[in-house]
Amino acid sequence: MNWNLNDLPIFIAIAETGSISKAAIKLGIQKSSVSRSLARLEDVLDIRLLERNSRFLKLTSDGEQLYTQLTPLLDNIDRVGNEVASQSLVGEINIATTFALSREVFAPKLHLFTQRYPDIQLRMRIVSHRPNLLEEKLDLAIQLGDLKPSGFYAKPLAQLKLFWFCTPEYLAENPELQSPNSEMLQKHVTFYHVQENFPATLYMTEEDNIQRPIAFNKANQLEDVLLIRDMIANGYGVTLLPEIYCRPLCEQGKLVQIAPNIKVTPDVKIYAVYASKTSQSPRVKAILNFMEELTQQYFSGN
Structure with missing residues (x-):
């Protein structure tokens, strides 16, 4: 039988409210949709389910029988749905x-x-x-x-801003880093972070507002940004790092941010x-x- 299962709860609502209008209000749908659903159900079953006129509506004997048989079935469906929903916070999730x-x-x-x-x-x-x-x-x-x-x-979670860092000791040993230009800065980079989905090209903008691509031609490429942070904290030069990962070491005096006038774009998202x-x-x-x-x-x- 070619049932439209959406018609069944609509019929139940009609039977329980005793009104097509009240059933429509209960279900939050148009009265015309309720009437079409009822007509479709009667047509597919080839029986009359309701006796009705402008002031009166009641179930026929066939309608009573269908209601009696459907009610426990739909109750079971609701019960299964509730059980599945309660179990949905059980099991594995792979991240x-x-x-x-x-x-x-x-x-x-x-x-x-x-x-x-x-x-x-x-x-x-x-x-x-x-x-x-x-x-x-x-x-x-x-x-x-x-x-x-x-x-x-893809839902954005955070945005990482990149800044230049080194140790206070390295800065003291290389006073030219107090006010470096982009060319000078890049000469002090021995290790830098590269990773799939990392921006393919980073740019520096100095006080002249000219955007220049960053190129660490002789530096070592590492995927582990925390390894780079720790190496820089041990005095191995200068590099670009997300500020948030360096904040604790800056607060402890183990790292300092340098070259604040040289802006790096884009941010890492x-x-x-x-x-x-x-x-x-x-x-x-x-x-x-x-x-x-x-x-x-x-x-x-x-």
């Missing part, structure tokens, strides 16, 4: 993120998620490449840049990439909301 974010942002607070959702088991991978969510069977990726596969959504909202599971919503809350707190300095 990929960068090493720096896992260490600096998530590690101090991730236990709060497990306390909040004790029945969700996190499976977190640390990656430096742009993860393939489909092939790697990931529910969520926290990555640099917004590149995403078709059918997925962090995105959460996941399946489109229409297919998003409650587990993904839970971890996404938590990650968003965490990054906002961290990058705002709270």
